[in-house]
Amino acid sequence: MVERIIIHGLIDGGVYALLAVGFTLIFGVARIINLAHTAFYMLAAYLILTFANSLGLPLVSSVILSIIAVTIMGVFSYKLVIDPVRGHETTILIVTIALAIIIQEAMLMEYGGGFQRVPSLISGYTKILGTKVLYQQILTFGVVLFILLGTWALLMKTRLGIAIRSTAQDREVANLMGINVTRTGMITMAISVTLAAIAGALVAPLQVLGPHMWMHPLVMVLAVVVLGGLGSIKGSLLGAFVLGFAETMVVVLVPTGAFLKGAVALGVMLVVILIRPEGLFGVSFEEER
Amino acid sequence: MSIISAYIRRGYRGFRGEVLVLPSRTIVVLFCLTLFLLPLITTHPYYLRILIMASIFALFAASWDLLSGFTGQISFGHALFFGVAAYTSALLNLNIGLPTWLTIPLGALAAVLAGLVIGVPCLRLRGAYLALATLAFPLILTGIVFVIPDITGGELGVSGIDRLSGSRVIEYYIVIALMVTLGFVMWKIADSKTGIIFHAIREDELTARASGINTTKYKLLAFCLSGLFAGVAGGLYVHFMRIAGPSTLELILSFQVIIWAIFGGIATIYGPIAGAFILVLLMEFLTVKPEIRMLVFAIVVLLLLLFMPQGLTTWVRDKTEKVCPRCKLRNIATRKSCRVCTADLD
Numbered sequence: 001m002v003e004r005i006i007i008h009g010l011i012d013g014g015v016y017a018l019l020a021v022g023f024t025l026i027f028g029v030a031r032i033i034n035l036a037h038t039a040f041y042m043l044a045a046y047l048i049l050t051f052a053n054s055l056g057l058p059l060v061s062s063v064i065l066s067i068i069a070v071t072i073m074g075v076f077s078y079k080l081v082i083d084p085v086r087g088h089e090t091t092i093l094i095v096t097i098a099l100a101i102i103i104q105e106a107m108l109m110e111y112g113g114g115f116q117r118v119p120s121l122i123s124g125y126t127k128i129l130g131t132k133v134l135y136q137q138i139l140t141f142g143v144v145l146f147i148l149l150g151t152w153a154l155l156m157k158t159r160l161g162i163a164i165r166s167t168a169q170d171r172e173v174a175n176l177m178g179i180n181v182t183r184t185g186m187i188t189m190a191i192s193v194t195l196a197a198i199a200g201a202l203v204a205p206l207q208v209l210g211p212h213m214w215m216h217p218l219v220m221v222l223a224v225v226v227l228g229g230l231g232s233i234k235g236s237l238l239g240a241f242v243l244g245f246a247e248t249m250v251v252v253l254v255p256t257g258a259f260l261k262g263a264v265a266l267g268v269m270l271v272v273i274l275i276r277p278e279g280l281f282g283v284s285f286e287e288e289r
Numbered sequence: 290m291s292i293i294s295a296y297i298r299r300g301y302r303g304f305r306g307e308v309l310v311l312p313s314r315t316i317v318v319l320f321c322l323t324l325f326l327l328p329l330i331t332t333h334p335y336y337l338r339i340l341i342m343a344s345i346f347a348l349f350a351a352s353w354d355l356l357s358g359f360t361g362q363i364s365f366g367h368a369l370f371f372g373v374a375a376y377t378s379a380l381l382n383l384n385i386g387l388p389t390w391l392t393i394p395l396g397a398l399a400a401v402l403a404g405l406v407i408g409v410p411c412l413r414l415r416g417a418y419l420a421l422a423t424l425a426f427p428l429i430l431t432g433i434v435f436v437i438p439d440i441t442g443g444e445l446g447v448s449g450i451d452r453l454s455g456s457r458v459i460e461y462y463i464v465i466a467l468m469v470t471l472g473f474v475m476w477k478i479a480d481s482k483t484g485i486i487f488h489a490i491r492e493d494e495l496t497a498r499a500s501g502i503n504t505t506k507y508k509l510l511a512f513c514l515s516g517l518f519a520g521v522a523g524g525l526y527v528h529f530m531r532i533a534g535p536s537t538l539e540l541i542l543s544f545q546v547i548i549w550a551i552f553g554g555i556a557t558i559y560g561p562i563a564g565a566f567i568l569v570l571l572m573e574f575l576t577v578k579p580e581i582r583m584l585v586f587a588i589v590v591l592l593l594l595l596f597m598p599q600g601l602t603t604w605v606r607d608k609t610e611k612v613c614p615r616c617k618l619r620n621i622a623t624r625k626s627c628r629v630c631t632a633d634l635d
Contacts, residue, residue, distance in 0.1 A: 033417055035544075081591055085598045090363065094551045095594055097544050098587040105584040215540060219428060226421040263432025266425035270410070273422055277413040 003129040005245065005252050011137050011206075013244025014144035015199050019217060020224040020236040021151060022195035028168035028231035029188040032082060032092055038214040038221060039100035040193050044070045044200030045209050046107050048118050059121060067197040074193025075186060083185070100214060108211040120205040140202045147198055148237070151191070155233065164188055168231060219262060220247070223269040229279030238280060243268060310628055311619055312609045313602075317559060324465050328458050337461045341529055343569040344468040349522035350549040350561035351475050356515035357547075358555030359479055361491025362411070362508060365424035367546050369407065370516045372427060372538035374400040374523030379447040379533035380440070389451055393524035400520025401513045408512030412505055415494070427538040434535055446534025453528045464525055468562075471518055476558040478514065487511055488556075552590055554600025563602050611635060 023037050044066050051062030077099055085091045120136040127133070155161035166174040167184045175181045207213065224243050228235025243265045250261040273279060308314045324340070349371060357363045378396035381387045387395070407426050414422050434441045441447065453460045478484055486507050489497040498504050527533045536542070553564020571589065575582040597604035610619045611634055613627035620628055627634060 027417070033420070081595060084595055088598045090357075090547075090551050090555060091594050091598045091600075093363075094548050095591060097548060098591040098594075101583055101587040102591070105581070105587065109580060109584070219424065219540065222421045222424055226418055230417055257436070259435045260432045263429045266429050270422065270425055270429075273414065273418065274410050277415075277418065279418070 001252060003131040005248050007128065007131055007133055007137070008252070009241070009245035009248040011141050011144075011244075012248055013241035014141050014148075015203050016217070016220055016224050016244050017148060017237050017240035018144055018195050018199040018202075019221045020228070020240050021148065021233055022192035022199075023221050024225045024228070024231055024233060024236045025164070025168075025188050025195075026185075026192040027225070029164055030086065030185045031089065032086065033089075033096070034082070034192070035093060035096040035218065036077070036099040036103065037096075037192070037196055038218040039103040040070050040074055041196040041200035041217060042107065042209070042211075042214040043073070043103055044197035045118065045204035045207075045213070046111060046116070048201060048204055049111070049116055049209070052119070059119060063121070063201045067194060067201055070197035070200070071190055071194045074197075075190050078186060078189040082189075083182075100218075104211050104214065111209075111211070113211060115208040115210050117208060118204040134206070136205050140206065143198070143202055147195065151195065152233070154191075160184075160187065216262065220265060223266055226279055227269045227272050229282030232279070232281040235279055235281035239269075310621065312621060313559075313606050313619075321469055324469070325462075328461060332458055334457045337457050339570065339573045341461055341464045343566045344464045345522050345526050345529065346546075346549065346569055347562040347565035348468045348471055348525075349519055350546050350553070350565040351472055351558050352515045352518035352522065353546045353550050354555055354558055354561045355475055355479065355487075355518065356511050358550060358557070358561070359484060359487040359491060360508060360511040362511060363416075363420040363423075364515075364543075365420045365547070366407075366427045366543050367423075367515075367519060368538050368540070368542040369403055369423075369427040369430060370400040370519035371523040371526070371542065372430060372533075372535075373403040374520035375527040375533040375537040376434070376441065376447070378524040379450050379527045382450050382528070383447060389453055389528050393521060393528065396524035396527070397517050397520030400516040400523065402516075403520075404512040404514075404516030405509065408509045411512075412508055424540075424543070427543060428540065431535050431538045434538070442534070444535060446532050446536075448532040450528060450531045450533070452531060453525070460529065464529070467521065467525065471521060472558060472562055475518060479556075479558055483507070483510070491556075548590060551600055552593065554603035554606075557600075557602055557606075560600055560602040564600070567601070 019038060019041060023034060026032050026034055026037075047066035047069055048059075048062050051057045051065050052059055055062070057065065081095055081099065082092065085095055120134065122135040122139060125132050125134045126138075153161075155165060163174070163179045163184050164187070166177070167179060167181050167188075171181055174184075220243060224239040225236055226239075227242065228237070228239030246265045246268050247261045250264045251258050254260065276282070308318055324344075327340070328337070349367070352370070353364065353367045356367075374393075374396035377399035378392040381395055382389070382392045403426075407423060411419055411422055435443055438444075453463055479487070486497070486502055489500070489502065490504050490507060490511075494504055523537065526537070549565040549568055550561035551564070552568060553562065554560030568586070568590075572582060572586055575585055578585075593601065599607075609622050611622050611624075612618070613620055613630065613632055613634060615632035616627060616630040618627065618629050620634060624634060626632065
């Protein structure tokens with residue numbers, strides 16, 4: 001029981017962490033609440049099917065190709081539809097919802113409403129502490145850790161990372177210091193979408209794919225970033241694991257109440273923000289006037 | 290006799306001076322007239338049904354506008370009010386047998402209470418935090434609905450509720466009249482002193498507080514008012530569809546209302562109403578090709594907002610009217626001088 005909670009909580013939390021870090025990055029840099037974030041995650045999962053089944057490519061290369069393709073689409077949609085309305089914060093909301101609906105409907109037309117399955121990269125399983133763990137799950141967790149460390153290194157150790165962090169801190173001053181904020185925004189979007197695509201490609205074999213699979217992760221990601229504090233990477237990581245564990249605990253401990261998992265996770269988020277309105281590690285932004 | 294004709298003449302003069310001078314007001318009056326006179330042309334149940342749905346959703350979208358457009362407290366969980374009112378009306382009607390004219394106000398009252406319940410904890414939150422926190426409430430309530438299926442009917446919902454009225458035409462008039470009246474009331478609220486305070490809170494809460502406004506009270510008021518109108522919409526919906534299911538609390542409904550309102554243009558009240566009517570009718574029109582319906586819908590919304598990021602009605606208003614630089618009244622764009630203070634326009 002406890003082992004199952006730990007193992008599944010770590011994997012779910014890891015996937016949420018990948019999604020939430022990407023979400024919080026683009027929010028921090030460009031103040032965009034990208035509601036299409038998990039739609040890109042879904043897109044990556046589905047594109048593996050296209051590359052592997054329709055084009056007959058090997059699985060590994062179709063996973064990589066789908067991540068690249070989604071990143072390119074993400075950057076294009078940022079350039080074409082999100083960036084032009086960036087000044088109107090409410091308009092961004094619907095533009096990104098519309099984007100998500102377009103992706104959802106495109107998937108529905110291409111693959112139909114039925115559920116699809118993606119084969120695992122490595123099949124088979126092992127037993128850890130008496131619990132069955134798929135190799136794919138171990139791979140997922142390993143890649144998640146690696147990517148998160150990579151993102152952390154990118155943000156902390158490179159010039160690009162400094163540019164991203166300073167743009168997130170104060171856009172105007174960053175601009176005055178000679179940072180190209182528009183380009184930084186686009187690169188951040190690319191990173192953000194890549195993280196979502198990697199998460200999608202990793203969980204695709206662990207889940208059944210359906211055209212509505214973006215909804216639940218979206219709610220969870222929103223809860224995670226609020227719990228951790230918007231714009232804070234550290235907070236997103238912690239929040240993702242907290243909510244991942246909360247969800248897994250509901251599923252494991254109350255098997256008949258699996259539909260409650262979202263409600264419990266959101267309840268946890270509410271309790272936290274009622275005590276700390278800016279989330280666990282919230283960055284208090286300059287009042288923007 | 291002469292007194293009556295004098296009143297009529299005075300009324301007409303007022304009408305010409307206040308309504309016909311501005312294209313936007315003329316459009317609103319024409320729109321209401323068309324709605325009221327439509328059953329003279331057709332009483333086909335299908336057309337009336339579409340317009341009833343559009344009116345209910347228009348009322349719902351306008352209530353979102355009161356909270357999010359005017360007061361700036363962006364709500365991602367507006368379906369909460371709709372769903373709470375829908376379930377309350379349905380359960381009261383079904384279990385206690387209260388008549389329709391009592392269940393709808395009681396449902397709306399329940400939605401006001403819901404507004405208080407989520408308003409109080411959300412007072413400390415602002416901006417994106419508030420938006421994302423409100424998202425949680427309807428989803429949590431959906432979980433609760435599934436936990437007690439004996440009362441709420443679980444996934445299937447509650448069905449077998451009384452109709453608004455026996456005839457479709459009367460139902461149509463009830464809904465339309467309520468929508469127009471409540472829309473007008475909301476517009477009046479938004480135009481009153483309270484509305485100005487709502488505006489002030491959205492623009493700069495700190496300054497509003499520094500000016501001696503009890504922002505907490507007004508934010509709670511906005512939550513309650515918005516809940517009230519959304520609750521009326523929810524009650525009407527449930528008595529028209531005769532089923533209250535978890536779909537009234539769904540995430541997609543909360544998103545839909547934001548789409549309608551922003552498409553039409555926020556902080557106007559009439560914008561969301563126009564947005565809901567246009568988009569609901571568009572969706573109905575697109576049923577001829579059901580497989581591409583949502584796709585076309587999303588593309589239309591996306592393209593329109595790229596060209597008119599402030600929404601449709603705001604764009605039209607800015608093209609046809611200008612604001613007098615001296616007295617801040619609106620004038621038709623063709624005028625050279627202000628209609629009230631005769632100052633030169635632009």
